Amino acid sequence: MNEKRRQIIEKLLEKINSGEVVTGDRLLPERQLAEAVGETRPVVREGLIALEAMGVLDIRDRQGIYLSSSEENEAKMMLHKVRGWPADMLSRVMEVRQIIEPLATAIAAVRRDDKDLSKMRECLRNLSELVEEPGEAAARESLIWNTTFHTVIVESAENAYLSRIYEGIHTVIEHSLSLMRIGTAPEKEGGPRSVYHDHLRLFERIEARDSAGAELCAEEHLRHSINAMVALGQIVPASNLFGQKLIGQARLL
Incomplete structure (x- = not known):
């Protein structure tokens, strides 16, 4: 910014x-x-x-x-105060993200409107300015726009229940996303530059109303994030459901 x-x-x-x-x-x-x-x-x-x-x-x-809404803001503040998560909480949350986000992104590509796209562009513009900035301050600011970008996508799916579930998920992983940005080189998988280009590809597919392409981009982005978290010791490799092909198998049942 x-x-x-x-x-x-x-x-x-x-x-x-x-x-x-x-x-x-x-x-x-x-x-x-x-x-x-x-x-x-x-x-x-x-x-x-x-x-x-x-x-x-x-x-x-x-x-x-x-x-x-003041009620929504109050809920967000309360979620930030939650402490004492189990040791494997982040791994479990990343599993949930893999179940929810790709399909939510596919729906968003169909239901998004111009106002949603404008919000996504604003997030991308700020993220692009922070890609090369080092330090914790830039990491915290990047985290805000990263979280906002994904939240706007989910909200574009126009499902209030999905948005409420997702709000809680992202609160749990915010700190880990910040650490991932600090601990990963910009050009590496999960680093600021890699994340920005993932987001840009996601936006392009959503803007084009390419539902299938948006879903695939979301899956790829989550794989990159999981690999970076595994490398930093934040989660276990078993959290990668796509890598284990568990999601694909479940869809065939």
Whole structure:
């Protein structure tokens, strides 16, 4: 994320948290927001789009800019506080991701709309800027956009139950994804550069409404992530259901 965009996001969040630019659950119009933060409307608009992609805001056509559901945000905060997972939790969660994500991605390729694609592009733009940046700060920021990208894909499938399940799954693995980014060279499987290109291929298949291609890209991306986690000792090799061909066998039953 470039410095200008980072600054406008921080300014907007500060104003939102203070209540200065919020009436109920609705933000002031874009023009007044620009005056409040001392920026031009195009700059503010870019920040608002980024905050929507991160799940903070809900921009509704011709209706205004709203805060995301407080109940949903509270649930996300509670999930971040969960502690004491069993030692094999991450391995089990990666198994669940392999069961859910490819088919969810295939459905998203059919049901996605232009607004979904816009959110995905915003995530990819920020991820591309972070690919070569080292350190924990870049890893944490990359994690936000990585998680948001996958969440937008699942939400594009337009199934509220699936979205709720997936929200819990990604919370469990966030820390491990951050460690994977730090511990893996950019060009290696599971490294920042590899992950970005996986995401780009996923987006291209979804944009093209190529359901089968999107499903295959999701499977490949998960294989890369699992291999990187195994190399770092985060999960056991048996977590790779695709490698064991267990998912393919189950579909034949």
